[in-house]
Structure formats: C-alpha cells, structure tokens
Amino acid sequence: MISADHVSVEVEGLRRQFKTKSAPVVALDGVSLKVGEGEIFGVLGPNGAGKTTMIRILSTLLMPSGGSAKVMGFDVEHEAEKVRRVINMASGAxxxxxxxxxxxxxxWFFSQLYGIPGEVAEKRIGDLSERLGLTKYLDRKFYALSTGYRQRATIARAFVNDPRVVFxxxxxxxxxxxxARSIREFLQTEAKTHGRTIMLATxxxxxxxxxxxxxAIIDKGKIIAEGTPEDLKRSLGAPALVMEVSPPPKDLEMLRQVAGVKGFTSSADEERGLSTVQVVVENDSAANGASAAMATAGYRVVASWRKEATLEEVFVALVGSGFKEREEEGGP
Ligand SMILES: Nc1ncnc2c1ncn2[C@@H]1O[C@H](COP(=O)(O)OP(=O)(O)OP(=O)(O)O)[C@@H](O)[C@H]1O
Ligand SMILES: [Mg+2]
Incomplete structure (x- = not known):
C-alpha cells in the first residue's frame, strides 16, 4: 500500500464526457486510483479506452466533467498553475x-519557458542528452532527426524542468x-534514482x-483491474501445461476428451524422439487430466511444466477479446 504521505497522483471518481453530433461520448466513467511517489504506473487499455483523456486531465490540458484529481496534493481543476509547476508531459504520437x-x-527553449537558470539548464540538457544517447545529434535541426531521435529529444524535454511527476x-x-529499450531504461533510472513518478499510457x-x-487496465472509461503485472498474471493462474512426450504422438485426440482442456498445439523434435505438447487448460485438474490421458494412451511424459499467463492473456480474459480484434472492429 502507498502511505498517504507519499501519494503523488490521486484520482477520485473521475469522469469526462465529450459532446458529439450524435450521443455524448463517455471517455472516463468514474475512474479512481492512487499512484505513489517514485512509481512507474501504467495505464493499459485498447484504442479508445480513455487513456489519453486521463493523461490530458492530469496534466491540466483538459477539464474533468466530474470527480476530482490531485497531483502532488494540488487539484488539477482549481490549482492548475501549481500542478503545472511540478509536472511535465509528452506524447509519443x-x-x-x-x-x-x-x-x-x-x-533550451523549453528550459527557458520554465525559467531555469542558464547554467543549470545547460548542465541538465547535457546530462539528459548523454543518458538518452542524443549528444551526437544535438546540433541537428529537429526536422532532420529520425523518429527515434526526435522521440529521445521529446523525452528529454519532458524531464528538463526536474518534474516530480511525468505523464x-x-x-x-x-x-x-x-x-524503446533504452528509453525504458532511462525512465526506470529517473523513477528509481530521482524518485520521480512516471505515469504512462500505453x-x-x-x-x-x-x-x-x-x-491499471482500463476499458471503455472504467478500470477493470489493477495491481502489479505479477499480481494480474497470478490472478489468472497458469493457463498452459507444457509436456514433452515420447514417442511423438500421431494425434492428440485423447486430449479432446479431457474436461477443462480448451485447446492444444504440438511440435515434434525428431532428433530427440519427442513432441512438445502445449495444452490450454481451465484449471489444475484439467492439467492433471491431460497428462493422465497421455499416459493412458501409451505415451511417456518425459517432462512437464505449467506456464504462467501473459499480460495479454489476462487482458483477453478480462475484456473478452484481444487488442488485435478490437483494432479490427474499429475501436470501442
Ligand atoms: N475531443 C473529443 N471529442 C469527442 N470524443 C472524444 C474526444 N477525445 C476523445 N474522445 C473519445 O473518447 C474516448 C476515449 O478516447 P481517448 O483518446 O482517451 O482513448 P485512448 O485510450 O487514448 O485511445 P488510443 O489508444 O486510441 O490513443 C474515445 O471514444 C474517443 O473517441
Ligand atoms: Mg491515446
């Protein structure tokens, strides 16, 4: 739990709706969450879930329609000026x-907008650029930078004012x-060594x-699950059983008869004289049943292990469809 003294972002029943020509769109439908200082907090959701809307409200670029949000104790609606002094934000898109x-x-220009003294700004820009691998490209015109370096510069800009919270x-x-990896490493260092809070939508x-x-997994403006990535994966258990089976089975029809088996795939390794069979199971007893069915059919299970759920599997279990399907449907 985050102790009350160290809460950096506190959102309570946040709502935002947009007027459109047809019915109003509810982008955020009562979101509540707390982020602790120095945490990297992910807001994960499919297209149209409300991520950008939330980031824009927290960085005072958009007003909420209801509920409240505080950043470092300041209300985003009524103390926007104070919020702006302690935050920064950047959008990759x-x-x-x-x-x-x-x-x-x-x-330099952005550092001066923040009123940072020249020497401090110079040093900070140098340091951020060094750590983001940008030093060699600093003299290049912005338009002439590749996407990756422009993005590094954008990230550097988001830290130039020594913010407490970065969106x-x-x-x-x-x-x-x-x-992407080097930017992530940079963000981790910023959070861990400077105690900055980083809230990222992705x-x-x-x-x-x-x-x-x-x-926080967000869908249609609501948080549908929250926790560490590990917690979320554990909540789904281990949905796969992997078995190495010898000799390679001709077919896997016996698995179809086992209650709780949802599907399977296999690949044969001729050299080792075995097949790796991956079975998607509903629960532990289905996993036991699958391995017993193999043995009954006359195959030896040389090794077997359970595979933890991936975050994607958690998402599919919660929302009922993967990101791909959503994107193909054309949004929410
Ligand atoms: N200015 C606006 N006017 C009308 N509707 C809007 C506006 N901004 C956002 N919306 C709607 O609000 C919902 C949430 O949008 P938002 O941009 O917050 O989603 P997102 O999670 O950031 O999605 P993406 O992954 O595509 O960036 C969507 O249905 C979107 O169409
Ligand atoms: Mg967005």
Whole structure:
C-alpha cells in the first residue's frame, strides 16, 4: 500500500464526457486510483479506452466533467498553475518540437519557458542528452532527426524542468526494439534514482511488463483491474501445461476428451524422439487430466511444466477479446 504521505497522483471518481453530433461520448466513467511517489504506473487499455483523456486531465490540458484529481496534493481543476509547476508531459504520437531549430535549441527553449537558470539548464540538457544517447545529434535541426531521435529529444524535454511527476502518452510508439529499450531504461533510472513518478499510457503489454511497478487496465472509461503485472498474471493462474512426450504422438485426440482442456498445439523434435505438447487448460485438474490421458494412451511424459499467463492473456480474459480484434472492429 502507498502511505498517504507519499501519494503523488490521486484520482477520485473521475469522469469526462465529450459532446458529439450524435450521443455524448463517455471517455472516463468514474475512474479512481492512487499512484505513489517514485512509481512507474501504467495505464493499459485498447484504442479508445480513455487513456489519453486521463493523461490530458492530469496534466491540466483538459477539464474533468466530474470527480476530482490531485497531483502532488494540488487539484488539477482549481490549482492548475501549481500542478503545472511540478509536472511535465509528452506524447509519443505528437510532434513536440520546432522544426527549424536544433534539438539543443529546442530543449533550451523549453528550459527557458520554465525559467531555469542558464547554467543549470545547460548542465541538465547535457546530462539528459548523454543518458538518452542524443549528444551526437544535438546540433541537428529537429526536422532532420529520425523518429527515434526526435522521440529521445521529446523525452528529454519532458524531464528538463526536474518534474516530480511525468505523464507520458505512448512514449515508445513507433520505435525499434533497441530504442524503446533504452528509453525504458532511462525512465526506470529517473523513477528509481530521482524518485520521480512516471505515469504512462500505453497499449504495449511488453512495455508494462518491462517497467511498470503497477498497472491499471482500463476499458471503455472504467478500470477493470489493477495491481502489479505479477499480481494480474497470478490472478489468472497458469493457463498452459507444457509436456514433452515420447514417442511423438500421431494425434492428440485423447486430449479432446479431457474436461477443462480448451485447446492444444504440438511440435515434434525428431532428433530427440519427442513432441512438445502445449495444452490450454481451465484449471489444475484439467492439467492433471491431460497428462493422465497421455499416459493412458501409451505415451511417456518425459517432462512437464505449467506456464504462467501473459499480460495479454489476462487482458483477453478480462475484456473478452484481444487488442488485435478490437483494432479490427474499429475501436470501442
Ligand atoms: N475531443 C473529443 N471529442 C469527442 N470524443 C472524444 C474526444 N477525445 C476523445 N474522445 C473519445 O473518447 C474516448 C476515449 O478516447 P481517448 O483518446 O482517451 O482513448 P485512448 O485510450 O487514448 O485511445 P488510443 O489508444 O486510441 O490513443 C474515445 O471514444 C474517443 O473517441
Ligand atoms: Mg491515446
């Protein structure tokens, strides 16, 4: 539990609706959560879930329609000025700099908007750039940077005012694996060594598993689960049983008869004279049943183990469909 003294973001019954030509859209439908100082908190959800709306409200760019939100104890609606002094935000999807000045001048410009003394700003920009691998590119005009370096510059900008809380909307969208990883490492260091709170909205499960201390899964404006990535995975148990079976079975029809078996796949390893059979099970007794059925059919189970759920499986179990299907449906 987060102790009351160290709460950095506190959201209570937050609502936001948008007027549209047809019916009003409820983007946030009573969201409550607490984030502790120094935590990396993930807001995970499919397209249209309400992630950006929440980030925009918390960073004072959008007013709530109901409920309340505090950042470092300041109310986002009534004390917006105070909130702005202790936060920063960046969105991976938006272009966040002036094209015709260099990356360095961009960072300098933003540092001066915050009124940071020249020497301090110089040193901070140098340090952030170094840690984000941006130093070599600082003199390049913003438009001439590749997506990855522009994103690094955008991330640097989000830390230039030494914020206590940083809101990031899809910070690694469109980046290659290595660039995304180095940005994630940077964020972890910022949270752990400077005690900054980082709240990031994403639909990237791998990102959440890699760096988030806690995560809220949000769908249609509501939080449907919250906890550490480990908690969430444990809540689903181990939905797969993996068996190495010898000799490679000709078919796996015997598994179809076992109650609680939802599906299976197998791949044969001729050299080792065995097959690896992966069975999706509803519960432990289905797993036991599957391995017994193998033995009854005359196959030896050389080794077997259970596989923990992935965050994606948790999501599918909670929402009833994967991200892919949602995207194909065209949103919520
Ligand atoms: N300015 C607006 N006017 C009308 N509807 C809006 C507006 N902004 C957001 N919405 C609607 O609110 C809902 C939540 O949108 P939001 O952008 O917060 O989702 P998101 O979780 O960030 O999605 P994505 O993963 O696609 O970025 C959606 O149904 C969206 O269409
Ligand atoms: Mg969004």
């Amino acid at each position: 938006e272009k966040a700099g002036y094209d015709f000045i260099s990356a360095k001048r961009n960072l 990031l909307d899809e910070p690694t969208i469109g980046l290659d694996v290595m660039t 639909h990237n499960m791998a990102e959440v598993e890699a760096i988030c201390d806690r995560v």
